[in-house]
Amino acid sequence: MPDDRDEIRDLLKRTAVALKEGGVPFALCGGYAAWVRGAPEPDHDADFLVPAAESERAVKVLHDAGLTVEDPAEDWLTKVVQGNSFVDVLWRTCGHPVESDLIDRAEDKPVLSVHMPVLAATDILTTKLMALDEHYCDFSRLLPVARALREQVDWDTVRREVAENDFAVVFLDLLGRLGVVESLARD
Structure with a gap:
């Protein structure tokens, strides 16, 4: 049985692949983005940013990829859930809509053997x-x-x-x- 860290890593990869294959612009952000760049590995969820203009399409792409998508009370993110783990897909950060330029500045990096944009x-x-x-x-x-x-x-x-x-x-x-x-x- 996988532990929560294995589960979150798997969900992180599956979410990134779904967004990539769906053509949704995105970037890994938060603790896991920092981890890719040398910080300690977080002990909680993973986070992705998508431009606010792409939020509805991102949710559809994730759902169509067979991932379990939950719509939380917050109106600025969705959650991809697997077991006890979740990935937040955010289209607002710090009260502001995510703009494409933030995603455009991300760098393609290998993350757990999947290449993806990292903030x-x-x-x-x-x-x-x-x-x-x-x-x-x-x-x-x-x-x-x-x-x-x-x-x-x-x-x-x-x-x-x-x-x-x-x-x-x-x-x-x-x-x-x-x-x-x-x-x-x-x-």
Whole structure:
């Protein structure tokens, strides 16, 4: 019997293959995208982004591929479910519709023997930091990701993109104080 990690890895691959074969633009994002780039493997779900304009087609493609698709209460994602595992397919991130340019910046990488677009490291950090708020502010999950990806990230771009999120700004200051990255210049 597979454990949850094997199950989520299988579902991640099956979801990516279905989206690829269906011609839906997508990119692996979140913890598994960071893992592909050297961060620790997450212990929960996997996430994909699709452009908001492709959301309905993505759901149809996943369903047509024989995957179990659930429609959660949130109106910005769908869930692909297998056993105790799930993959989120999101068309909004941090309250904003996913635009094609975010997907276009993704790089094709092998993930568990399946080639797929993986979000750029700068975009991974930006989206993770923009998710920080008073209800979710767990720096302990972000610190290993930032350490692992630090040489792959354009930190000045991250700083500009998250400047309006005080939680993200504080995290960037923490990275500088800990010596994870050089202190970031301010405009």
